[in-house]
Amino acid sequence: MYDYIIIGAGSAGCVLAHHLSEDPSVKVLLIEAGPRDWHPFIHMPAGLAKLVNKKGVNWDYNTLAEPQLNHRSLWWPRGKVLGGSSSINAMCYIRGVSGDYDDWAAAGAEGWQWDAVLPYFKRAEGNARGADAFHGADGPLSVSDLSHTNPLSHAFLEAAQQYGLARNPDFNGAQQQGVGFYQVTLRDRARCSTSVAYLKPAQTRANLTVHTGALVNRITFAKGGGAPRADGVTYSMRGRALHQPAAREVILCGGAINSPQALMLSGIGPADALRRQRIEVVHDLPGVGRNLQDHLDICTLFHATQRVSYDRVSDARIAFDYYLRGRRGPGGSNLAEAGGFLRSRYAPDDRADIQFHFVPAMLDDHGRNRLPGDGYTLHACFLRPRSRGQIVLASNRAGDKPRIEANYLSDPEGFDLKMMLECAKISRDVLGQRAFDPYRGTPIYPARNDLDDADLIEFIRAKAESVYHPIGTCRMGVDAEAVVDPQLRVRGVEGLRVVDASVMPTLPGGNTNAPTIMIAERAADLIRGRA
Ligand SMILES: Cc1cc2nc3c(=O)[nH]c(=O)nc-3n(C[C@H](O)[C@H](O)[C@H](O)COP(=O)(O)OP(=O)(O)OC[C@H]3O[C@@H](n4cnc5c(N)ncnc54)[C@H](O)[C@@H]3O)c2cc1C
Known part of the structure; x- marks a missing residue:
């Protein structure tokens, strides 16, 4: 017993x-x-x-068709x-x-x-x-600092500072706001x-x-x-x-x-x-099952003009370098190397309300859709969403997946959508800074740099994904x-x-x-x- x-x-x-x-x-x-x-x-x-x-x-879950996201079903690993x-x-x-x-x-x-x-x-x-x-x-x-970081992540930190964000070496210290490399759960x-x-x-x-x-x-x-x-x-x-x-x-x-x-x-x-x-x-x-919340995330992707990203490094080479050469090289990267926290103009208090994860690779559809060439991705999410979803049984068998109704962007005031729009605009502005001039190729998502608010909202409905925090x-x-x-x-x-x-x-x-x-x-x- x-x-x-x-x-x-x-x-x-x-x-x-x-x-x-x-x-x-x-x-x-x-x-x-x-x-x-x-x-x-x-x-x-x-x-x-x-x-x-x-x-x-991986349980490999998917949400039901999300009404505010063009009825897409979002992947939840x-x-x-x-x-x-x-x-x-x-x-x-x-x-x-x-x-x-x-x-x-x-x-x-x-x-x-x-x-x-x-x-x-x-x-x-x-x-x-x-x-x-x-x-x-x-x-x-x-918890430690990364052993390997990519030049594009350094460019991101430079660009964020040019945009006006402070450098912060410790997001878990006295001050969360600012940009820097993440500390990671590595030993x-x-x-x-x-x-x-x-x-x-x-x-x-x-x-x-x-x-x-x-x-x-x-x-x-x-x-x-x-x-x-x-x-x-x-x-x-x-x-x-x-x-x-x-x-x-x-x-x-x-x-x-x-x-x-x-x-x-x-x-x-x-x-x-x-x-x-x-x-x-x-x-x-x-x-039970109600009050479901998650961080919805919008990714801005650019092609890179230099062969610096992780996109074309072969998996075999990464694993070989990592395991046979004393855990060296890109195998030691968590991919979401750098990021940060910022307080938007809509923040109701003194807390940061947007988080960035910068990835020196093209991360379309969680990395499941590999795009040709080199590029980089800036993830941005609104940290305190007001929309609520639920988990509902689909059957009475434990082996059947339950129904996930995330209900993203469903808050009646439309505040979550307003914040996602802010996320997309700030991402575009950060990636437009001169630190990216040596690397910036053509935009991928969104496909143009000059979209107005209505077009950016359509982009969000078409491309936003979970950043895995239900x-x-x-x-x-x-x-x-x-x-x-x-x-x-x-x-x-x-x-x-x-x-x-x-x-x-x-x-x-x-x-x-x-x-x-x-x-x-x-x-x-x-x-x-x-x-
Ligand atoms: C791809 C991805 C990236 C993420 N990145 C980060 C990150 O960088 N930093 C961060 O802080 N958070 C991150 N998160 C979120 C974080 O990992 C989770 O919030 C956290 O692990 C949740 O812990 P948990 O104990 O609630 O559930 P889990 O860690 O998911 O554990 C639940 C366990 O229960 C088992 N289980 C479930 N049902 C049964 C059953 N009926 N019988 C037996 N076993 C069962 C499951 O198999 C699983 O092992 C990420 C999550 C994902 C999926």
């Missing part, structure tokens, strides 16, 4: 497996649908370009492997800013304000630059996923068992006199249907799409929707629609928590891996009665 069963070995699940199994008196089972993270492209930073098409380590999405992501280490967490607490996520979460960011972090008021140096998650020039950082050091512990290739179908409940109590999980592994009881808690770490799906399949969610799928209602919780579908809070309470316990039942990106009430101003790891660090203390 295991004390804790953790569903999903992703960014959050590996952190929990590590900390809960620190106590030798408890037994922990970690169940992961995907395989072990043996593939070399997972560990070579630039391998992420190859991982996009590796179906074996998610990691399905030890480390979860931290094994296939771009490794940018970003936390957001203090106001993001103070907003969470003000909205009912008591105990998650900045001064309470900063110690957990620091506890997780092993920053190669050393410790200071904002950073930890001794944590398991290695010894290789990816430091949560599998590498947290799971590997714990895997030899006798009290931790890891099952891979094991899909959890549902959480089971004991129904006595009081609230239903989670008492185990059913899962399928190598063609066998298994049930495993849990003595203390089941902890769901399936991510922003799979966690609400697993709750609903287990009878926890909006009662009407469950009945439509012939699922017995264990607890009517209308918020959150919020098991939102924490204290109101009737909240799915988990501030201790991350599923409301209305016992013995069940959700710990992953789905509990975030709103998007932080930046990427979501470090915030997810912080959530799991604090959750471990909550579960062990230490917070």
Whole structure:
């Protein structure tokens, strides 16, 4: 009998497996649908370009047709492997800013304000630059500067400064705004996923068992006199249907799409929707699957007149240099090398509301559409979108993908669209600076530099994509629609928590891996009665 069963070995699940199994008196089972993270492209930073098409380590989701985006279905990769999405992501280490967490607490996520979460960011972090008021140096998650950067990324930083943005060497320090190279989750020039950082050091512990290739179908409940109590999980592994009881808690770490799906399949969610799928209602919780948020992203692409980008470097050469020559060369690049944060004229407060990721290659359709020649891409996204979507069951089978209604650009005031237009205009202005004169070829997307607002809006509807940060579908809070309470316990039942990106009430101003790891660090203390 295991004390804790953790569903999903992703960014959050590996952190929990590590900390809960620190106590030798408890037994922990970690169940992961995907395989072990043996593939070399997972560990070579630039391998992420190859991982996009590796179906074996990717849930490979698509949204439904998006009404505001010309009815396009947008691609949502998610990691399905030890480390979860931290094994296939771009490794940018970003936390957001203090106001993001103070907003969470003000909205009912008591105990998650900045001064309470900063110690957990620091506890997780092993920053190669050393410790200071904002950073930890001794944590398991290695954070370091890139070993390889491209001349085009330097041109971007130059151009952004010519546009008027300040240079910032540390987006997670006293000031987020400005441009610079990202610090990344790398150790010894290789990816430091949560599998590498947290799971590997714990895997030899006798009290931790890891099952891979094991899909959890549902959480089971004991129904006595009081609230239903989670008492185990059913899962399928190598063609066998298994049930495993849990003595203390089941902890769901399936991510922003799979966690609400697993709750609903287990009878926890909006009662009407469950009945439509012939699922017995264990607890009517209308918020499950709702409050879906994501960063929508618009890419501006140019051809380069010099052969400097990563477009034509052969994959074989990259891997050869990287693995046989001491992890040297472009294989050490996370591709999204440089970027930054800026406060637009529409920002309601003093926080940056736009983020850039600069890629020294032509990244059309997430890199799935390889264009001929050399070029570069500037990604820009609005950091605090107001549109909300939802995850809805498509069937009552765990093996079927749920329906993703992202509802991008659907806020009634049209603010998200206004901000995306601002993103596209500022991107054009930055790439038009003289630092790019030695490189600038013909524009690709948009196809002309002189588009008016109406044309740019059409461009956004035709080309905007996800920058991979879905959150919020098991939102924490204290109101009737909240799915988990501030201790991350599923409301209305016992013995069940959700710990992953789905509990975030709103998007932080930046990427979501470090915030997810912080959530799991604090959750471990909550579960062990230490917070
Ligand atoms: C391509 C890409 C690039 C990104 N780039 C960055 C970046 O540069 N920086 C950054 O900070 N963030 C980035 N992100 C986002 C970040 O990685 C995620 O927000 C974060 O990893 C989410 O963590 P999670 O624990 O919520 O979910 P995940 O890490 O996705 O983990 C969920 C795990 O649960 C498993 N699982 C799900 N359902 C079941 C089930 N029923 N049974 C068993 N196992 C199950 C999954 O297989 C998976 O391993 C990126 C994401 C992607 C996809």
